[in-house]
Amino acid sequence: MERQKKYFTAGPAELYPRFEEYLREFTDKQLGSISHRSGEFKNIYRFADEQLRILLNIPEENAIMFTGSASEIWEKSLQSLVEFESFHLVNGSFSEKYYQYAQALQKQAVAFTKPLGEGFTYNEIQVPEYAELVCITQNETSTGVQMREADIHKLKRSHAGRLFSVDVVSSAPIPVLDFKLLDSVFFSVQKNFGMPAGLGVWIANEKCLARALELKEKGVGIGAHHDLPTLWKNARQFQNPSTPNVLGIFLLGKIAEDMNRTGIENIRKTNALNAKKLYSFFENRPGFSAAVKDPELRSKTVAVFNTEIPSAQIIRQLQEKNLVIGSGYGAGKDSQIRISNFIANSSENIAELLHELDKI
């Protein structure tokens, strides 16, 4: 069945083009019934693991672990990696939530906060002396602000002794991250991977494992469910401590394989081209302006624009053409639109969207 609507929302989002094909393979093979302790399941996990390593250039040293959501990884990373103090770059709702999770876990959470629509560059960031973990939201889904990979890498290099945790929930696999450098990186699948929600992916290195074991040894509570050492130990055997979202892991492996067939460089090239088209379209367009002033800090996957007329009006007009875009987040709800530039949003679909927007 052909999809009626085209989703340009920030996630849940347009599903990957071959999603239904892979879903059919899952049901035809009755994979929903197999034991999560079976060799058959381990092969599914192993396959997803292998494909993600190729796609993102993840070294063997790192473990790839699965949770129920990326939000869960906010909690688990803070529990397993912070004894006293975490440091957060906050410039929107999702970086704010990571920060609030640290507070709820009774850590000393320190935030460097920027107004909505602004981002962070290397030079201006002062990592507090006692911060054990630096938490960075590489792509702030609520405001469409990105942090450049080079700035993240530079910051980590100049604070090699601290652990870094990088949220790429709505940008992976687009950012070119150095997994030999970054300690903890995580994302969810209902954004750029074009899958139904219900799976978080956590990639961590041995420094994270050592830290978690050290905290546990010290008697610091690192939680009981999906704590890093337990996830790690299981992941090394292509298993999960509890029954995981087998369907999600299966689909992720298949979609990552498909992306590897296209080639991540081609995917990134297409993404950059479409991002350019999107931002150029709105530039100098009366009634619109990019919500992020600095072009270098504009997200490549979630583009946000200020609108003079109420955003609901634009959203409604597009909806009549079966094109679904998002409103702004929180305070920007009525005065902004958000448009995804995910892998499942093909160049043709983006051209169609811009064509229809042109009539407004």
Added chain:
Amino acid sequence: MERQKKYFTAGPAELYPRFEEYLREFTDKQLGSISHRSGEFKNIYRFADEQLRILLNIPEENAIMFTGSASEIWEKSLQSLVEFESFHLVNGSFSEKYYQYAQALQKQAVAFTKPLGEGFTYNEIQVPEYAELVCITQNETSTGVQMREADIHKLKRSHAGRLFSVDVVSSAPIPVLDFKLLDSVFFSVQKNFGMPAGLGVWIANEKCLARALELKEKGVGIGAHHDLPTLWKNARQFQNPSTPNVLGIFLLGKIAEDMNRTGIENIRKTNALNAKKLYSFFENRPGFSAAVKDPELRSKTVAVFNTEIPSAQIIRQLQEKNLVIGSGYGAGKDSQIRISNFIANSSENIAELLHELDKI
């Protein structure tokens, strides 16, 4: 496509007969792309909520909340409901894990432990004076031992001031539980609901909410992700704090509706009949014996039998007929078989299984 194999495993298990039909509805309607903050999603949540209330006779007062798995609810219930001490009835791997979660969370965890294959009756249970939460695994999936509903209810009535948390992971919706009495009840969907794994369901009453808020107020850490007050507040608006497994919630609503059409009493009647057939078949059968001696404590949904010949041999012979049963769990791996009597295991399929077993 017709399913080749028939699964009689304890979960992941045989999928619900109409599973694929509902899955197709989900993809045809593009529900994998809708926002988890939209009215459309809230209607999906509301529908699952309504159908579960009918199916399990859950009063309006209780909240129905979703997590990534039932294991996650082990953690969240202990964090939100226990300041110092929890009490656990332990007679197998899963009740043991609930107990271990309490230890990992640094609670004073007290266990009343029974040998594998044995169960608990009301008279013998002494709830420790300071236990705040009584944790009961109504159906111990690893050993096939159940605790009778009447015993659970009696125990709660005689300890009305304590909170009770009841794990019905592999038995719901079969046990007839009094949700006006029991404070916290939870299950997962890859067992008796015949769904792919990746969703936990937590039903809690206002006493649980009050307790969690009291602990939070006191400064006791109740966690940051999916803590009870946050889950509760969102559930009351048919939402989840993070992006949930929308597919899982959709399927659960549809399957629960289907079960309500059949009628829970009919479902329980069929279940009891098939359980009787299963246990009777092995009774007096040379080479086999029920692993649970007391007939009253034998699980209605996961039947475990001791085998004289290695269980692998029996499992293999059935596999040749495309019938999949489970081995024993842990220590019982080689000397026991486990056979599910779930709703998706129709009477016809169970008859077929027994027919083939008869030849061995």
